[in-house]
Amino acid sequence: MKNYINYVAATLAIATLTQCKPKSASQVVTGDAASKVYVAPGKYDEVYNFVSGGFSGQLAVYGLPSARLLRVIPVFSQNPENGWGYSEETKPMLNTSHGFIPWDDLHHVALSQTAGLDDGRWVFVNGNNTPRVARIDLKTFRTAEIIELPNSSGNHSSPFLTENSEYVIAGTRFSTPLDGNNDVAISSYKENFKGTISFIKVDPTSGNMSVPFQVVMPPFNFDLSRAGKGPSHDWFFFSCYNTEQANTLLEVNASQRDKDFVVAINWKKIEEYAKANKGRVTTSKYAHNVYDDKTHSATSTISEGIVQFDAAELKDMIYLIPCPKSPHGCDTDPTGEYIVAGGKLAATIPVFSFSKILKAIEGKQFDTEFAGLPVIKYEAALYGEVPKPGLGPLHTEFDDKGNAYTSMFVSSEVVKWNIKDLKVIDRKPTFYSLGHLMVVGGGTAHPYGKYLVAYNKITKDRYLPTGPELSQSAQLFDISGEKMEMLSDFPTIGEPHYAQAIEASKIKDGQVRFFKIEDNKHQYATKGEKESKVVRTGNRIDVYATCIRSHFSPDNIEGIQLGDEVYFHVTNLEQDWDVPHGFAIKGANAAELLVMPGETSTLKWTPDRIGVIPFYCTDFCSALHQEMQGYMRVSPKGSSVKLVWSLGDFSSDAPAAAATK
Amino acid sequence: MNRIRPFFRWLVLLASLLLAGVYYLPIWSIQLWAPQYPEGLEMLIWINNLSGNVDVINDLNHYIGMGKINIDMFPEFGFMVYVLGFVIFFGVLTFIVNKRFLLYILSGLLVVAAIAALVDFYNWEYYYGHNLNPMAAIIIEGQSYQPPLIGYKVLLNFTALSMPSYGGWILFGSGGSLVFASILEIFKSKREKKSKINV
Numbered sequence: 001m002k003n004y005i006n007y008v009a010a011t012l013a014i015a016t017l018t019q020c021k022p023k024s025a026s027q028v029v030t031g032d033a034a035s036k037v038y039v040a041p042g043k044y045d046e047v048y049n050f051v052s053g054g055f056s057g058q059l060a061v062y063g064l065p066s067a068r069l070l071r072v073i074p075v076f077s078q079n080p081e082n083g084w085g086y087s088e089e090t091k092p093m094l095n096t097s098h099g100f101i102p103w104d105d106l107h108h109v110a111l112s113q114t115a116g117l118d119d120g121r122w123v124f125v126n127g128n129n130t131p132r133v134a135r136i137d138l139k140t141f142r143t144a145e146i147i148e149l150p151n152s153s154g155n156h157s158s159p160f161l162t163e164n165s166e167y168v169i170a171g172t173r174f175s176t177p178l179d180g181n182n183d184v185a186i187s188s189y190k191e192n193f194k195g196t197i198s199f200i201k202v203d204p205t206s207g208n209m210s211v212p213f214q215v216v217m218p219p220f221n222f223d224l225s226r227a228g229k230g231p232s233h234d235w236f237f238f239s240c241y242n243t244e245q246a247n248t249l250l251e252v253n254a255s256q257r258d259k260d261f262v263v264a265i266n267w268k269k270i271e272e273y274a275k276a277n278k279g280r281v282t283t284s285k286y287a288h289n290v291y292d293d294k295t296h297s298a299t300s301t302i303s304e305g306i307v308q309f310d311a312a313e314l315k316d317m318i319y320l321i322p323c324p325k326s327p328h329g330c331d332t333d334p335t336g337e338y339i340v341a342g343g344k345l346a347a348t349i350p351v352f353s354f355s356k357i358l359k360a361i362e363g364k365q366f367d368t369e370f371a372g373l374p375v376i377k378y379e380a381a382l383y384g385e386v387p388k389p390g391l392g393p394l395h396t397e398f399d400d401k402g403n404a405y406t407s408m409f410v411s412s413e414v415v416k417w418n419i420k421d422l423k424v425i426d427r428k429p430t431f432y433s434l435g436h437l438m439v440v441g442g443g444t445a446h447p448y449g450k451y452l453v454a455y456n457k458i459t460k461d462r463y464l465p466t467g468p469e470l471s472q473s474a475q476l477f478d479i480s481g482e483k484m485e486m487l488s489d490f491p492t493i494g495e496p497h498y499a500q501a502i503e504a505s506k507i508k509d510g511q512v513r514f515f516k517i518e519d520n521k522h523q524y525a526t527k528g529e530k531e532s533k534v535v536r537t538g539n540r541i542d543v544y545a546t547c548i549r550s551h552f553s554p555d556n557i558e559g560i561q562l563g564d565e566v567y568f569h570v571t572n573l574e575q576d577w578d579v580p581h582g583f584a585i586k587g588a589n590a591a592e593l594l595v596m597p598g599e600t601s602t603l604k605w606t607p608d609r610i611g612v613i614p615f616y617c618t619d620f621c622s623a624l625h626q627e628m629q630g631y632m633r634v635s636p637k638g639s640s641v642k643l644v645w646s647l648g649d650f651s652s653d654a655p656a657a658a659a660t661k
Numbered sequence: 662m663n664r665i666r667p668f669f670r671w672l673v674l675l676a677s678l679l680l681a682g683v684y685y686l687p688i689w690s691i692q693l694w695a696p697q698y699p700e701g702l703e704m705l706i707w708i709n710n711l712s713g714n715v716d717v718i719n720d721l722n723h724y725i726g727m728g729k730i731n732i733d734m735f736p737e738f739g740f741m742v743y744v745l746g747f748v749i750f751f752g753v754l755t756f757i758v759n760k761r762f763l764l765y766i767l768s769g770l771l772v773v774a775a776i777a778a779l780v781d782f783y784n785w786e787y788y789y790g791h792n793l794n795p796m797a798a799i800i801i802e803g804q805s806y807q808p809p810l811i812g813y814k815v816l817l818n819f820t821a822l823s824m825p826s827y828g829g830w831i832l833f834g835s836g837g838s839l840v841f842a843s844i845l846e847i848f849k850s851k852r853e854k855k856s857k858i859n860v
Contacts (some may be wrong), residue, residue: 575716623724623799624798627798649796
């Protein structure tokens with residue numbers, strides 16, 4: 001009996017302990033969250049959400065509030081699904097000064113702006129590993145341009161845009177020795193290593209990018225950035241860490257100083273300086289890849305020589321502001337007056353005042369100099385600190401009501417606070433450990449507000465388990481009220497870092513539905529079945545092929561020989577929305593082609609054996625899709641089989657002759 | 662006497678001038694819907710041209726062996742502009758000369774032209790819908806699909822709607838009002854004759 005009582009007591013004790021555990025995730029959602037994210041079949045989402053794919057190298061497009069994945073836009077990584085980086089036309093897009101690279105790590109997203117507002121024309125994204133910036137055209141949702149950045153490594157502080165998309169700014173994460181003086185001891189970091197900030201000019205009509213110059217900075221690690229707005233329009237603010245200038249065990253060595261820096265840069269003055277001065281031209285090589293919607297082809301040009309200016313020579317243009325421990329985010333509020341830095345190891349969130357920064361510069365309220373750059377006194381630039389916001393503040397965005405939202409990586413929560421009085425208003429957990437967050441239009445002068453999305457690094461028990469490798473996640477919040485309300489939770493592709501969102505109305509009506517066949521300027525375009533042909537030039541064979549529901553022309557080819565290189569140029573003759581045709585050849589060492597209406601794409605195929613090789617359409621195009629196929633005969637080298645091609649008798653023109661009477 | 666009453670005389674001018682609009686507006690529209698085409702496809706017939714999604718419709722029609730629709734199939738496009746021009750000219754002449762018998766001829770002309778156009782359109786549809794390529798992938802029942810002359814018709818996954826467009830409505834409106842005016846004028850003329858006799 002006594003044993004029995006002990007047993008009951010022990011059970012009760014354990015039950016009591018269990019109740020002390022934190023609230024479970026499923027208890028967070030309340031009320032009518034479901035109805036707020038329900039977008040009925042046939043209805044559209046309210047906003048487009050462009051979400052970085054991290055190590056997938058691609059850009060995901062979600063609709064909000066439903067969180068439905070609308071599309072994954074291939075950018076830096078080959079995408080066999082539609083032949084991106086496999087077709088002859090798109091291979092040059094992934095060219096770099098290192099040659100063809102099939103992958104990158106895409107972190108940040110910047111929608112083009114006009115007068116401080118998202119204009120829905122382009123979205124810029126960064127390639128982190130082999131430093132590049134890409135521009136995606138939002139009329140076609142395709143990558144239109146990729147430019148490589150020399151003297152940059154770990155292109156993390158990128159891409160960030162000025163208020164009228166004048167410049168995209170890209171700061172380097174790794175400082176390295178610069179081109180021309182590369183072969184140095186790693187331990188000579190402080191003398192030989194440099195950081196760079198690249199200025200990428202954006203043509204206001206075409207969007208085409210160029211790099212007029214780079215600013216050579218002390219060897220810090222640049223992390224994130226934001227352009228000023230309104231009164232601070234001429235300025236850029238960067239966060240940086242490793243001001244200790246360590247070259248090993250940064251985890252410890254770059255966390256020693258009590259304060260790192262926010263770097264304030266007057267880009268307008270630097271632009272003028274760059275126009276008036278020559279600067280140093282280095283021999284750096286970099287690739288510039290442009291895709292043309294008329295030729296349906298990309299070109300890759302390797303440029304040489306980049307203009308550099310040393311930070312120290314840019315007097316009165318660059319200032320350092322001390323900022324608590326290893327800041328990550330560095331965000332300007334919609335008014336352009338406040339700059340919020342998130343010191344990821346700090347206990348507070350410092351908020352700097354732009355007008356105070358200007359006064360401090362005017363009154364020369366400097367601490368010292370660091371690497372030849374004036375350091376503004378912390379208190380002279382500070383508007384105030386948000387006390388005890390949470391642990392590990394990373395990144396801040398803003399709503400339309402004067403509130404800020406900061407992601408807390410370590411304490412895994414979103415914290416809402418008021419910019420004016422710096423008081424915390426609300427905090428909500430995320431699952432788990434969010435990095436970036438975003439508010440719709442949160443980077444603009446007039447945020448749309450309403451929704452906030454937190455992008456998380458750890459999902460563990462959130463979804464049905466899928467072995468050791470799990471998806472990452474995003475959580476959607478309604479921020480229209482005083483308190484934030486979690487609405488839904490969805491898995492993402494790759495690893496989501498930063499994201500931006502824009503009202504659907506700014507994009508959806510400008511979409512290209514198909515390419516006009518008469519505008520097709522592709523060198524190997526075939527604009528009618530009668531023009532289809534096969535041409536041999538030495539051991540190169542060019543097939544001028546067409547496709548239309550539901551056949552290829554030609555669909556029988558003989559006279560190909562082992563040792564030939566066959567270029568299949570497939571033109572989709574359809575002139576209607578949503579009628580792509582796919583194209584795949586058995587045994588081809590490449591991906592398929594997915595050819596949009598009016599477009600020409602090329603698959604290179606090197607036959608490796610004698611025989612009859614089939615090809616077919618891979619995109620279910622019509623009721624007779626399964627009939628859309630053809631054969632190629634491969635004969636031995638020097639065979640007497642003649643080069644012939646054909647398409648069966650029935651053509652859609654046949655009865656038309658009769659009908660004309 | 663034998664003059665058109667002023668209200669109708671001005672109506673004749675208005676109706677005739679309105680007909681000029683037919684040069685600039687589509688006369689007939691054929692619309693198609695299918696599950697895959699929720700936005701619908703449309704072919705517009707103008708006085709001397711075709712427009713709309715003709716190419717897309719042609720691509721679809723080849724499945725059942727229908728011919729390609731193109732403007733060469735319609736020799737009518739060659740002379741319809743002159744017929745309409747003559748009608749407008751005759752209308753203005755009727756207004757100027759202001760004789761009832763001219764109004765009667767004008768109305769008759771419009772009625773005959775409208776009937777002829779509809780018969781012609783039906784004949785084309787019959788021919789087009791009954792000359793299907795026997796090699797077609799889909800052999801439909803009776804090897805015929807005649808589009809509707811006016812109104813709805815369902816074939817396979819498509820619902821077709823054939824009806825007048827703006828120009829067609831102007832033709833019907835103008836023609837109808839002239840016929841209406843003619844009838845009232847005929848009654849009036851009869852009454853006038855009677856009263857003359859009575860006097």
